Amino acid sequence: MTTIKEQPTLSRCGKIAAVVVLLCLNCTRAEAHLVTTGLGPVYDGIAHLALSPADLAVVMVLTLLAAMRGPRPGRWLLALLPASWLLGNLTGLMFPINASLAWATGVSFLLAGALVAADRNLPLPVVAMLAAVIGAFHGFLTGAALARTSSTALELTGTLVALIVVVTLVAGLVVSIKAYWARVAVRVLGSWIAATGLLMIGWSLRAGN
Amino acid sequence: MRPKSQNSKMTSHNAIVWIVLLAALAAPSRAWAHVQTGEVGGFVSGFHHPISGWDHVLAMVAVGLWGSQLGAPAMWLLPVTFPMVMALGGMMGLLGIPLPGVEFGIAFSAIVLGAMVLAEKRPSLWVAAVVVGIFAIFHGHAHGTELPAGQSGLLYSMGFVIATGCLHGVGIGIGLIHRWAAGRVILRVAGATVAVAGIFFLYSAFK
Numbered sequence: 064m065t066t067i068k069e070q071p072t073l074s075r076c077g078k079i080a081a082v083v084v085l086l087c088l089n090c091t092r093a094e095a096h097l098v099t100t101g102l103g104p105v106y107d108g109i110a111h112l113a114l115s116p117a118d119l120a121v122v123m124v125l126t127l128l129a130a131m132r133g134p135r136p137g138r139w140l141l142a143l144l145p146a147s148w149l150l151g152n153l154t155g156l157m158f159p160i161n162a163s164l165a166w167a168t169g170v171s172f173l174l175a176g177a178l179v180a181a182d183r184n185l186p187l188p189v190v191a192m193l194a195a196v197i198g199a200f201h202g203f204l205t206g207a208a209l210a211r212t213s214s215t216a217l218e219l220t221g222t223l224v225a226l227i228v229v230v231t232l233v234a235g236l237v238v239s240i241k242a243y244w245a246r247v248a249v250r251v252l253g254s255w256i257a258a259t260g261l262l263m264i265g266w267s268l269r270a271g272n
Numbered sequence: 273m274r275p276k277s278q279n280s281k282m283t284s285h286n287a288i289v290w291i292v293l294l295a296a297l298a299a300p301s302r303a304w305a306h307v308q309t310g311e312v313g314g315f316v317s318g319f320h321h322p323i324s325g326w327d328h329v330l331a332m333v334a335v336g337l338w339g340s341q342l343g344a345p346a347m348w349l350l351p352v353t354f355p356m357v358m359a360l361g362g363m364m365g366l367l368g369i370p371l372p373g374v375e376f377g378i379a380f381s382a383i384v385l386g387a388m389v390l391a392e393k394r395p396s397l398w399v400a401a402v403v404v405g406i407f408a409i410f411h412g413h414a415h416g417t418e419l420p421a422g423q424s425g426l427l428y429s430m431g432f433v434i435a436t437g438c439l440h441g442v443g444i445g446i447g448l449i450h451r452w453a454a455g456r457v458i459l460r461v462a463g464a465t466v467a468v469a470g471i472f473f474l475y476s477a478f479k
Contacts, residue, residue: 116426116427116430117426120430165426168426177356180352180353180356244348247348247352250348250352251348251351251352251437254351254352254353254355254356255355255430255433255434255437257355257356257359258355258356258358258359258429258433259359259426259429259430259433260359261356261359261360261362261363262359262362262363262366262416262425262429262432262433263425263426263429264363265362265363265364265365265366265367265416265425266366266419266425266429268366268367269366269367269368
């Protein structure tokens with residue numbers, strides 16, 4: 064049998080790692096409000112939420128706030144947040160504004176994050192009201208941004224589906240937390256979001272928006 | 273030893289992988305080497321900022337070490353409160369609100385926190401929180417003053433806060449050796465090292 068000298072080959076993990084590194088080096092900026100996945104408007108809407116750190120963070124922190132109080136507030140949030148978000152979306156689409164209102168986003172981060180960090184036993188109506196107001200506000204900003212693009216109702220549907228999935232997963236995770244350290248970790252996360260909000264307020268006041 | 277057909281199959285497979293990798297590299301994308309006008313550097317820049325100076329790194333790790341020595345609830349309370357107080361200082365710096373003696377405050381933070389770890393001091397919880405909070409203002413203000421101008425600092429701020437939190441986590445993680453006798457000695461040595469570094473920072477601030 065004819066044989067040849069064995070050649071060195073890349074391992075499977077090595078190949079995957081090389082591809083990942085090269086793709087990371089080759090990345091471009093994420094354009095949250097101009098994103099097109101090429102897979103249609105529903106996926107564009109899903110990608111919109113996934114690539115908007117401000118929206119994602121506020122959904123996360125509101126979910127943490129509700130779910131830390133137990134399953135009932137968590138269930139309420141699952142219905143209330145998408146509804147208020149959609150209401151805000153529609154309002155933003157109908158009455159778009161050009162201002163980014165970054166300071167108000169910072170205030171919402173600060174408020175919700177500080178409440179998570181404090182871990183106080185807030186009554187359900189207070190949690191629900193906060194979620195509704197902050198959700199409607201961020202939905203309004205998203206709607207106003209989408210109004211500047213050729214967005215469709217399907218994109219909004221995609222965003223809402225993504226939002227419901229995030230709320231469900233995060234709430235399920237937080238409600239099931241039993242360990243003391245895990246609850247502290249959630250509080251630390253809240254304090255980080257509150258701190259980010261404070262810095263955002265500083266940024267926006269310095270920039271004058 | 274492989275048959276020739278199998279070996280040539282593998283070679284062609286590798287060739288395809290390398291072609292894909294080279295194609296990925298060759299695909300054009302813009303290089304953003306500098307901070308753009310009206311933008312900030314993003315998450316990575318924000319994350320890098322707190323870990324780029326030894327004064328901040330040592331003080332943050334010392335907070336975690338001290339928290340570990342104090343035990344619960346201080347171990348958890350300090351990392352929860354510190355980022356918010358530091359961000360308050362950062363906001364003051366961003367808004368241009370002056371805070372005299374910032375460099376001295378930072379140097380003293382390393383000295384005091386290092387000394388606390390060295391002496392294994394156990395003050396009441398509120399005293400520990402106030403001490404750490406005061407120093408957090410100085411650290412936050414210094415960073416806020418140095419942050420680049422921009423319209424929206426969301427990702428930068430996130431990176432900045434998370435990096436600081438991670439430094440606390442490193443301190444707490446190291447501080448877990450406190451449960452062993454040898455570990456307690458090592459922690460005190462670490463506290464002494466931080467305090468000595470603080471004296472060096474103080475000397476540098478005077479120069």
